[in-house]
Amino acid sequence: MDVFNAIVQTLDSTIRLSVPLLLACLAGLYSERAGIFDIGLEGKMLVGAFAGAAAASVFHSAFLGLGMAILISVAFAMIHGFASITHRGNQIVSGVAINFIAAGSTIILGQAWFQQGGRTPALQPGERFEAITWPGAGAIHDVPILGPIYSELISGHSILVYLAFLMVPFTWWVLFRTRFGLRLRAVGENPAAVDTAGISVAWLRYRALICTGVLTGIAGAYLSMVQNGGFVKDMTAGKGYIALAALIFAKWKPVNAMFACLLFGFLDALSIRLQGSPLPIIGKVPVQFMQALPYILTVILLAGFIGKAIPPRAGGVPYVKER
Amino acid sequence: MSTPYAKLPAWADYGLIPVINLFVAFVVAGFVVLLVGENPFRAAVILVEGAFGKGTGIAFTLFYATTFIFTGLSVAVAAHCGLFNIGTEGQAYIAGLGIAVVCLSFDSVLPWWLTFPLAIVASAVVGALWGLIPAYLQAKRGSHIVITTIMFNFIAASIMVYLLVGPLKPAASQAPQTRNFFAGAELPKLNWIIELFGAKIRSAPLNISFLLALIMAFLVWLLIWRTKLGYEMRTYGHSPKAARYAGISETRIIITAMMISGALAGMMALNPVMGDQHNVAIDFVSGAGFVGIAVALMGRLHPIGIVLAAILFGMLYQGGAELAFEMPAISRDMIVIIQGLVILFAGALEHMFRPYIQALFASFSPRSVGMEAVKGKGA
Numbered sequence: 149m150d151v152f153n154a155i156v157q158t159l160d161s162t163i164r165l166s167v168p169l170l171l172a173c174l175a176g177l178y179s180e181r182a183g184i185f186d187i188g189l190e191g192k193m194l195v196g197a198f199a200g201a202a203a204a205s206v207f208h209s210a211f212l213g214l215g216m217a218i219l220i221s222v223a224f225a226m227i228h229g230f231a232s233i234t235h236r237g238n239q240i241v242s243g244v245a246i247n248f249i250a251a252g253s254t255i256i257l258g259q260a261w262f263q264q265g266g267r268t269p270a271l272q273p274g275e276r277f278e279a280i281t282w283p284g285a286g287a288i289h290d291v292p293i294l295g296p297i298y299s300e301l302i303s304g305h306s307i308l309v310y311l312a313f314l315m316v317p318f319t320w321w322v323l324f325r326t327r328f329g330l331r332l333r334a335v336g337e338n339p340a341a342v343d344t345a346g347i348s349v350a351w352l353r354y355r356a357l358i359c360t361g362v363l364t365g366i367a368g369a370y371l372s373m374v375q376n377g378g379f380v381k382d383m384t385a386g387k388g389y390i391a392l393a394a395l396i397f398a399k400w401k402p403v404n405a406m407f408a409c410l411l412f413g414f415l416d417a418l419s420i421r422l423q424g425s426p427l428p429i430i431g432k433v434p435v436q437f438m439q440a441l442p443y444i445l446t447v448i449l450l451a452g453f454i455g456k457a458i459p460p461r462a463g464g465v466p467y468v469k470e471r
Numbered sequence: 472m473s474t475p476y477a478k479l480p481a482w483a484d485y486g487l488i489p490v491i492n493l494f495v496a497f498v499v500a501g502f503v504v505l506l507v508g509e510n511p512f513r514a515a516v517i518l519v520e521g522a523f524g525k526g527t528g529i530a531f532t533l534f535y536a537t538t539f540i541f542t543g544l545s546v547a548v549a550a551h552c553g554l555f556n557i558g559t560e561g562q563a564y565i566a567g568l569g570i571a572v573v574c575l576s577f578d579s580v581l582p583w584w585l586t587f588p589l590a591i592v593a594s595a596v597v598g599a600l601w602g603l604i605p606a607y608l609q610a611k612r613g614s615h616i617v618i619t620t621i622m623f624n625f626i627a628a629s630i631m632v633y634l635l636v637g638p639l640k641p642a643a644s645q646a647p648q649t650r651n652f653f654a655g656a657e658l659p660k661l662n663w664i665i666e667l668f669g670a671k672i673r674s675a676p677l678n679i680s681f682l683l684a685l686i687m688a689f690l691v692w693l694l695i696w697r698t699k700l701g702y703e704m705r706t707y708g709h710s711p712k713a714a715r716y717a718g719i720s721e722t723r724i725i726i727t728a729m730m731i732s733g734a735l736a737g738m739m740a741l742n743p744v745m746g747d748q749h750n751v752a753i754d755f756v757s758g759a760g761f762v763g764i765a766v767a768l769m770g771r772l773h774p775i776g777i778v779l780a781a782i783l784f785g786m787l788y789q790g791g792a793e794l795a796f797e798m799p800a801i802s803r804d805m806i807v808i809i810q811g812l813v814i815l816f817a818g819a820l821e822h823m824f825r826p827y828i829q830a831l832f833a834s835f836s837p838r839s840v841g842m843e844a845v846k847g848k849g850a
Contacts, residue, residue: 185617187557231819231820241555242818242820244764246815248810252809256507256804257507436629436632450615
């Protein structure tokens with residue numbers, strides 16, 4: 149029974165740890181499918197986390213915080229759009245710039261506004277998203293096997309967790325079953341064809357970036373308002389890059405993205421759980437190795453040893469109407 | 472990288488536009504200072520005085536600049552070949568391992584002038600090897616170099632953390648770093664050069680690797696504009712198709728460019744490790760690799776521009792420290808914002824003001840932007 153409980157607990161923290169990855173990964177999916185590389189996911193999550201926690205603690209409302217997180221994150225996505233769509237700048241360079249501006253400004257503004265060394269004030273109950281207990285979770289808890297699974301794994305998460313997992317089928321539906329999704333995918337493969345059909349490439353790509361901004365905003369809000377009771381500087385700690393890795397790992401598909409993020413979340417949960425304790429057969433695994441594993445796996449995938457990752461064809465190339 | 476824009480006179484292209492972009496970046500940064508509730512003009516004065524006011528300040532400025540020259544050159548060499556090496560950070564970090572091995576083995580046996588060349592070779596080789604793998608994957612397996620180099624940054628960090636909290640740490644110590652090097656691995660200071668001009672220096676880490684950085688800048692210029700290899704790299708960067716048609720081996724050129732880039736990134740580690748801290752500590756690169764991106768973009772990928780941009784960023788780092796001291800509301804993270812803004816305006820938005828400047832030039836002298844078919848030297 150101990151082993152079973154340990155597994156349930158590890159899976160539970162897997163879910164918690166993969167939610168920000170999943171949201172950011174789906175965010176990247178929208179923009180990369182539209183042909184805009186976005187390595188600024190990290191920065192947009194970070195400003196989202198900061199804006200969310202700051203607004204929630206000033207206005208005493210979790211939902212206002214979430215709204216502000218989305219708003220600021222979309223604003224940063226629009227900077228990326230302005231540079232890479234309107235001015236046809238290098239998308240990678242623009243993404244790098246956004247990450248730096250986000251990292252610096254959250255610390256400077258946080259320190260200036262709250263004077264707590266770059267932190268925002270600890271969020272009070274009501275200012276953060278609380279866990280939702282599903283009906284009957286308490287009653288069923290002692291039932292073997294099913295009880296812990298229902299009450300720990302399925303019930304007892306905040307609304308953003310469920311939202312994140314609902315975004316997976318929703319994103320699939322948008323991309324593969326709507327006109328907007330078809331055009332979005334087309335503009336990432338062959339923008340000239342979309343242009344010929346009389347559809348604005350720029351506006352379509354801007355809309356894809358708005359979707360990206362909304363999702364990174366939610367991802368940031370999750371970090372600062374659910375996982376942590378407030379903003380801490382550099383709290384994204386490379387999650388945006390892991391999300392990027394997950395996106396490649398998922399070969400730019402929404403359902404795969406969920407599994408990739410769950411895998412990376414599981415590795416993270418496992419490395420926290422195993423800290424220092426030896427594994428059977430293999431012996432003691434360094435924590436650093438577990439932390440590096442998502443990156444190593446992605447490199448191996450990119451090298452073409454686990455299937456082949458083919459990015460959207462027009463990715464990273466600014467669209468020029470006519471020379 | 473084709474430019475769909477008309478030509479400007481060279482001085483406007485290489486002088487005026489970067490200055491305007493930089494100016495806009497600083498104006499926006501000024502607004503951030505205002506938002507924090509401080510006076511941006513006073514901040515600018517403190518910054519410049521902190522960087523150049525005293526001899527010590529100048530020495531620190533040049534010390535930081537040394538680091539950024541290496542990383543800027545590293546990014547630029549790859550960029551000339553059309554490759555975005557975002558892995559300078561990781562290449563420099565892992566090169567610390569090569570330096571550690573050399574210094575810990577020889578620092579009590581050899582004098583510094585024998586340890587130094589060995590350490591240069593070790594750092595360059597380790598950095599180059601760390602650039603080799605992503606380059607090979609790009610050339611042979613088609614995986615995107617930006618993504619692989621980002622991944623390699625994280626992998627490098629994990630390896631270094633593992634080694635510095637484990638095998639490389641002296642058993643008696645708690646701090647995650649190697650033991651301090653002996654005199655045989657300490658680089659001589661260069662502060663006397665500044666003292667020649669009459670300034671007094673208390674203690675500053677400016678060291679001989681500054682000269683190495685300048686030599687490397689010259690060698691990079693030689694490589695890019697005066698050798699066959701450099702010509703091939705620029706050709707590939709301009710048009711991979713043309714390069715292929717001309718019989719240039721794609722694999723060879725990508726791998727060579729990335730290894731040179733990695734070697735330059737690796738040499739960056741000499742400056743803080745052997746010149747200042749005299750040990751290899753966790754996170755000793757602390758973002759200098761990313762500053763290299765800003766420096767390379769601002770210097771328009773030319774060694775002279777890179778040296779100037781590196782000095783500017785050195786000034787920001789040194790002056791920023793003084794600024795944080797004088798204005799408590801502004802911490803050193805202000806530089807990170809400025810760095811981001813410079814990358815944004817000098818990099819991603821580099822063409823934003825171009826049409827206006829062109830219109831201005833055209834209204835004064837139509838010939839300056841006229842139909843000259845002669846192309847300037849490579850951009």
